[in-house]
Amino acid sequence: xxxxxxxxxxxxxxxxxxxxxxxxxxxxxxxxxxxxxxxxxxxxxxxxxxxxxxxxxxxxxxxxxxxxxxxxxxxxxxxxxxxxxxxxxxxxxxxxxxxxxxxxxxxxxxxxxxxxxxxxxxxxxxxxxxxxxxxxxxxxxxxxxxxxxxxxxxxxxxxxxxxxxxxxxxxxxx
Amino acid sequence: xxxxxxxxxxxxxxxxxxxxxxxxxxxxxxxxxxxxxxxxxxxxxxxxxxxxxxxxxxxxxxxxxxxxxxxxxxxxxxxxxxxxxxxxxxxxxxxxxxxxxxxxxxxxxxxxxxxxxxxxxxxxxxxxxxxxxxxxxxxxxxxxxxxxxxxxxxxxxxxxxxxxxxxxxxxxxxxxxxxxxxxxxxxxxxxxxxxxxxxxxxxxxxxxxxxxxxxxxxxxxxxxxxxxxxxxxxxxxxxxxxxxxxxxxxxxxxxxxxxxxxxxxxxxxxxxxxxxxxxxxxxxxxxxxxxxxxxxxxxxxxxxxxxxxxxxxxxxxxxxxxxxxxxxxxxxxxxxxxxxxxxxxxxxxxxxxxxxxxxxxxxxxxxxxxxxxxxxxxxxxxxxxxxxxxxxxxxxxxxxxxxxxxxxxxxxxxxxxxxxxxxxxxxxxxxxxxxxxxxxxxxxxxxxxxxxxxxxxxxxxxxxxxxxxxxxxxxxxxxxxxxxxxxxxxxxxxxxxxxxxxxxx
Numbered sequence: 110x111x112x113x114x115x116x117x118x119x120x121x122x123x124x125x126x127x128x129x130x131x132x133x134x135x136x137x138x139x140x141x142x143x144x145x146x147x148x149x150x151x152x153x154x155x156x157x158x159x160x161x162x163x164x165x166x167x168x169x170x171x172x173x174x175x176x177x178x179x180x181x182x183x184x185x186x187x188x189x190x191x192x193x194x195x196x197x198x199x200x201x202x203x204x205x206x207x208x209x210x211x212x213x214x215x216x217x218x219x220x221x222x223x224x225x226x227x228x229x230x231x232x233x234x235x236x237x238x239x240x241x242x243x244x245x246x247x248x249x250x251x252x253x254x255x256x257x258x259x260x261x262x263x264x265x266x267x268x269x270x271x272x273x274x275x276x277x278x279x280x281x282x283x
Numbered sequence: 284x285x286x287x288x289x290x291x292x293x294x295x296x297x298x299x300x301x302x303x304x305x306x307x308x309x310x311x312x313x314x315x316x317x318x319x320x321x322x323x324x325x326x327x328x329x330x331x332x333x334x335x336x337x338x339x340x341x342x343x344x345x346x347x348x349x350x351x352x353x354x355x356x357x358x359x360x361x362x363x364x365x366x367x368x369x370x371x372x373x374x375x376x377x378x379x380x381x382x383x384x385x386x387x388x389x390x391x392x393x394x395x396x397x398x399x400x401x402x403x404x405x406x407x408x409x410x411x412x413x414x415x416x417x418x419x420x421x422x423x424x425x426x427x428x429x430x431x432x433x434x435x436x437x438x439x440x441x442x443x444x445x446x447x448x449x450x451x452x453x454x455x456x457x458x459x460x461x462x463x464x465x466x467x468x469x470x471x472x473x474x475x476x477x478x479x480x481x482x483x484x485x486x487x488x489x490x491x492x493x494x495x496x497x498x499x500x501x502x503x504x505x506x507x508x509x510x511x512x513x514x515x516x517x518x519x520x521x522x523x524x525x526x527x528x529x530x531x532x533x534x535x536x537x538x539x540x541x542x543x544x545x546x547x548x549x550x551x552x553x554x555x556x557x558x559x560x561x562x563x564x565x566x567x568x569x570x571x572x573x574x575x576x577x578x579x580x581x582x583x584x585x586x587x588x589x590x591x592x593x594x595x596x597x598x599x600x601x602x603x604x605x606x607x608x609x610x611x612x613x614x615x616x617x618x619x620x621x622x623x624x625x626x627x628x629x630x631x632x633x634x635x636x637x638x639x640x641x642x643x644x645x646x647x648x649x650x651x652x653x654x655x656x657x658x659x660x661x662x663x664x665x666x667x668x669x670x671x672x673x674x675x676x677x678x679x680x681x682x683x684x685x686x687x688x689x690x691x692x693x694x695x696x697x698x699x700x701x702x703x704x705x706x707x708x709x710x711x712x713x714x715x716x717x718x719x720x721x722x723x724x725x726x727x728x729x730x731x732x733x734x735x736x737x738x739x740x741x742x743x744x745x746x747x748x749x750x751x752x753x754x755x756x757x758x759x760x761x762x763x764x765x766x767x768x769x770x771x772x773x774x775x776x777x778x779x780x781x782x783x784x785x786x787x788x
Contacts, residue, residue: 124713131709135454142461145476149468157739160473163731164464171457174450181450193712198507205506206705209499209680213701216684217694229677236673254678262685271688 121196125189128182136175142168208232220272222259226251286412289636293644296637302345306649309346310656313353318361318664322679323370324354325611325721326497329490330686332619340623341638345645347619348599351612352404352653355555355595357664359396359588360657364389364665367505372555372591375563379576379583386579390523393661395581396588398531399538401654403589406542407549407596408646411603415643418604419632427736428747430606432757434730436764437607440551441719443767451715459720462487463727470735482695489618489724490690493611495700496717498683500707502676524658534585537566541586545593550601554610554718555594562590596646603627603639606729611718614725 142164149161182189194202208231215224229251233242242250262270296302316327328347335343358370363380376396383392425433442452465476466486477483531538541562548558566586567576576583598609599616606628608614620627625635632639687700710717723730741747749755763770 127709127713131713131715132454135458138458138461142464142476145478146464149473149475153743157470157735158743160468160471160475163734164461164475167457167460167464171454171461174453174457177450178448178454181448194507201506201509202503202708205676206503206708208677209701209704212680212684213698216697221685221688225677225681228681229674232673232677233671236671242671242673250674254674254681258681258685262689270685271692271694 121199122193123190124193125182125186127193128189129179132175132178132182136172136179139168139171139173139175143172144168204235216271221270222255222272225258226255229254286416289640290412290644292637293640293642294648296341296641297345297645297648302342302645303648303652305342305346306349306645306652307656309349310353310356310649310653311660313350313355313653314357314360314657314660314664315353315667316350317354317357317359317370318667319675319679322682323358323497323501324351325493325615326683326686327354328612328615328619329493330682332490332615332622333686333689335619335623340620340625341641343623344616344620344638344642345649347616348642348646349649349653351595351616352592352650353657354612355592356397356400356653356657359400360393360661360664363392363396363584370555372559372595373587374556375559375587375591376584378563378587379578379580382577382579383581383584388579390520391527391581392584394524394527394658395531396584397654397657398528399534399541399585399589400592401650402538403542403545403591403593404596404650405647406589407546407593407600408643408650410546410550410597411600411646412643415600415604415639416632418600419629422605422629423633424753425629427733427740428750428754429757431730431733431737432748432754432761433605433607434726434733436757436761437601437726438719438723438730439761439765441716441722443764445557445716445719447714447716449765449768451713452719455710455715455717455720456723459489459492459723459725460727460730462489462492462724464731469728469732482693485691485693487699487724488690488696489615489721491687491696491700492703492724493615493721494683494687495703496707496710496720497611498686498707499680499701499704500711500717502679503704503708504711506676530581531585534582537570537582537586538589540565540569541589542593545590545595546597548590549594549597549599549609551609554598555591556718558590558594559587562586596650599646603631603642604629606726608722608725611721614718614721618725 146161146163146165146168149164150159151161151165152159153162208228212224212228215227218224219227230247233247233250236242258270312331313324313327316322316330317324322330327350331347331350335346338346355370355372358368358373359376359380361367362373362376363384366377366381368374368377380392380396383389438456441456442449445452461476463486465483466474467484468475474484544562544565545555545558548554548561563576563583563586566582567573570576570580570582572580572582595610595612598613600609602608602613602617604627606617606626608617617627625631625638683700684697687697688694690696707717709715737747741750747754748758
């Protein structure tokens with residue numbers, strides 16, 4: 110249960126570091142909620158509690174619980190030195206998460222269709238392991254998927270997708 | 284009994300070609316969504332919601348519930364064939380399902396899983412059929428304090444009863460409430476917590492959180508082990524199916540017990556996931572072949588599946604009668620009902636009786652349709668998972684993005700969704716539960732409304748929550764449930780303290 114990672118077996122990211130980071134994040138969120146609610150008024154008025162009353166205590170409880178988690182993490186400092194994630198798995202996660210973030214920004218600039226084309230193409234181009242895609246597939250498959258989504262979403266379900274400033278410049282889309 | 288005649292009326296409404304087509308479509312979509320990691324039942328239902336706005340509520344809810352059953356089935360397929368639980372509630376199915384598949388007994392495992400799932404689901408629907416009117420009638424006497432107490436009970440049961448650390452559950456709950464609070468205050472009309480950002484005027488929708496936490500977060504977790512899927516083959520032979528069906532009755536005790544556990548966990552917000560684990564452990568404890576559990580014991584597949592589906596179905600009972608969802612997917616459906624202008628709760632049974640009984644009738648049909656569809660399409664879905672990860676993963680992310688965008692047409696929501704994705708990854712790994720977050724996000728406004736109304740009645744006295752036996756019991760139970768782990772520990776300390784000092788762990 111308690112694994113002491115002495116020098117020689119140091120984890121990439123330890124559980125205790127991750128716990129502290131997340132608990133700190135939620136503590137900050139709690140504080141922000143408290144602050145925002147305070148501005149709305151946390152007292153009483155004729156029509157009952159003011160707007161900020163309920164969220165203020167929500168934020169307070171969140172802050173308190175987060176601080177509690179931080180305290181518990183500090184208490185178990187030694188035991189929680191075990192690994193949260195190792196270098197290789199983390200690299201795998203980042204190899205998906207980072208392109209996803211870039212995709213998000215790309216949608217904002219290039220619109221949903223072009224960004225998706227590049228996004229799927231990127232993953233196919235960088236496919237590791239068993240499957241290596243032929244060059245033509247890297248172009249055709251994303252194009253087919255994007256065309257299909259256009260037909261399904263914009264035509265059939267009538268859900269307009271974001272076209273972005275680039276296409277708008279050419280007079281396409283909103 | 285009156286319920287039968289209502290049920291028959293509902294059956295008549297539901298058995299039209301259009302509705303049956305919707306059932307099949309819903310199940311197929313559901314299996315697809317359950318089979319692909321990153322798209323689970325809550326996520327899939329959320330993605331379909333905007334598409335249902337143009338449908339009549341009856342058709343829409345049939346589509347969504349059938350998708351729910353389909354997703355539960357789909358999760359079992361990947362659990363057994365690929366050792367990848369497509370749903371959190373199908374994790375327990377991997378314990379014995381995958382070993383069975385490796386022994387070449389995939390058909391048996393799949394058939395047993397689906398059939399016991401059907402039986403579990405039918406138990407849940409029977410429960411709904413006969414209990415819902417009584418509960419709804421009973422809930423008619425509820426006023427704001429009672430409603431708040433019931434909500435409190437639901438939230439507190441998460442804190443005390445789940446195996447997640449209580450503090451983390453509290454944080455998840457509060458996060459959900461905070462999300463619900465952003466935007467316009469429903470009572471006074473003030474803008475809250477928007478910090479001057481116009482994008483936050485419409486608040487943070489629960490759909491964004493669900494898609495991000497369950498969708499992107501799930502993919503990130505799955506990807507840790509590598510960006511690839513590997514699985515066993517499965518072809519359904521009718522002979523094997525019939526043979527397995529013939530062998531099911533001898534597991535009647537397991538089926539009954541698992542169904543009971545599932546129904547209980549569905550009604551109290553334990554959820555299908557907790558139900559499946561509890562049922563597996565119980566089956567293992569009571570079985571004659573307990574040593575074979577984990578190595579390919581059919582009972583080890585029957586138990587969690589029955590409980591899982593029983594819970595999934597009965598989670599709709601408190602959702603319909605009290606407006607309290609018993610699972611994350613039920614929470615999303617509740618959100619959907621509210622968006623369509625329906626108010627789940629006791630008034631639904633009075634004002635929208637046709638809708639409710641059509642829904643209940645559709646659950647019987649939907650489950651049977653699901654079984655037929657899933658048995659005939661397993662090879663198709665198994666093949667889909669052979670599509671390389673490098674194509675499937677980005678397509679899933681794209682679908683999630685479209686889903687998030689379609690909620691309000693806002694790119695800010697998309698960015699928020701990615702943020703929730705990262706949070707989902709961290710939360711899952713650190714043991715922060717996500718279901719209570721979704722519940723709080725969906726119920727936040729109503730809970731706050733009930734609280735403020737109660738405070739208005741009582742002029743700020745908290746004692747209104749103990750003003751009559753009903754509300755007092757509910758509130759006290761809520762507090763007891765929330766502090767249960769503390770109480771248990773205190774009790775243990777006190778009783779063992781008399782036998783000398785306990786060893787600090």
